Amino acid sequence: MRHSVYRQAGKRIVDISIVLATLPVVLPLILCVSLLVRCQLGRPVLFRQQRPGRRGKPFTLYKFRTMSDQKNLHGETLSDEERLTRWGRFLRSTSLDELPELWNVLRGDMSLVGPRPLLTKYLELYTPEQCRRHGVRPGLTGWAQVNGRNNVDWDQKFRYDVWYVDHFGLWLDVKILLRTLLTVGRRENISAQNHATAPEFRGRTEGLVRETRPSPEGIAVIGAGGHAKVVIATLEDAGLNVTGLYDDNPRLWGQSIAGVPVVGPVGALASQIGCRAVIGVGDIPARKKLARQLDLDWVSVIHPRAYVHPSVQLGRGTVVFAGAVIQPEARVGAHAIVNTAASIDHDCSLGDFVHIGPGAHLAGSVQAGAGVFFGVGSCAIPGVSIGENTLVGAGAVVTRSLPASAVAVGTPARVLRYRDLLAKAA
């Protein structure tokens, strides 16, 4: 099966086929475990909880109950450790408690393989990169689970999840399912050391402490101009370590911009395939050229004081500055810039390399093609669409759809001229 076919439809078909094929064995097992849970722990037999699914959409996850409802003398619920009975431990160590999730798979809430569905309260704690784990249906088992299960820390687990989202295919899924059977068979790595259950994820504040120390995992910034200064501030405020700046202006080499050294020309990064980087250049054609030239691990970054709804899809290399707001179901392509205090309302769909200038506001369902630039303080009314590479001038109000490659200014925005993109590219 071709990779893309599997990613679009095949995975769902394979999920349903496997669940149906295993039902003759699994159903009697489910019945037995239900009876035992009923006798050992009482009612309800099933544990139900809202969890975020694909694109953060909530669904009800079903599991067998493993904990009692025991309370202390003051009527307070006991700790997880105390409520987890021997029988519950057995269910967890054999992963039998997960069996009801097969129903979630049949319903389409989950897949057999995917990032584990975690608690809803974690949604707002993810970095944009970590949030990409919600790009696929959550899974019964996943790449993180077969690579250490609960014994790897959250950052590493999320890195595995995001890697899976970028690379999954039929053979990877088969490999993960087989490795899961082996892991479960050996009853390995079920709970993190010293915890009855996995420790709570506390989000960026943890990352802040850990990631500010210099580490080979730091992020390179391409460009050393004014825009790069804001990108550096965004990365640092998000608790990420900037390793160095790369710029083709030799006069900048050896200098320090916003406290970060300019290491050398952009070409120096060409050999560092897979290095984590972000482009700190505001000019759109220049950003396109750099993204095409370099094969790096582009990270997307959201300033901790920006608001991005968990359902938002952000492309790789996109940077969201302080005070910006991106509302539910909006999509922003790769290497885009959402500048200081800009807002993008629900259901907007913006292409790669767009630049939403400082204080620009896009109302709901605005569409903008790749390379569209919104000048400082400009805005667009709901539902308009703007063709590729069009520049909306500072303060303009877009009330009607605009063609591609135009420069539009004023209120209402009118085309001033068309852009000579070929001259700019040269």
Ligand SMILES: CC(C)(COP(=O)(O)OP(=O)(O)OC[C@H]1O[C@@H](n2cnc3c(N)ncnc32)[C@H](O)[C@@H]1OP(=O)(O)O)[C@@H](O)C(=O)NCCC(=O)NCCS
């Ligand atoms: C739209 C823009 C690109 C036009 O630049 P330009 O092609 O160099 O055009 P000019 O400055 O020669 O102006 C041409 C005419 O348009 C008018 N004009 C230019 N920008 C305008 C704007 N934003 N709103 C209204 N009129 C504008 C000029 O006054 C001039 O009018 P005139 O011929 O009657 O004198 C530029 O003015 C602009 O708004 N850039 C956005 C900058 C920005 O927001 N940067 C954010 C960085 S993060």
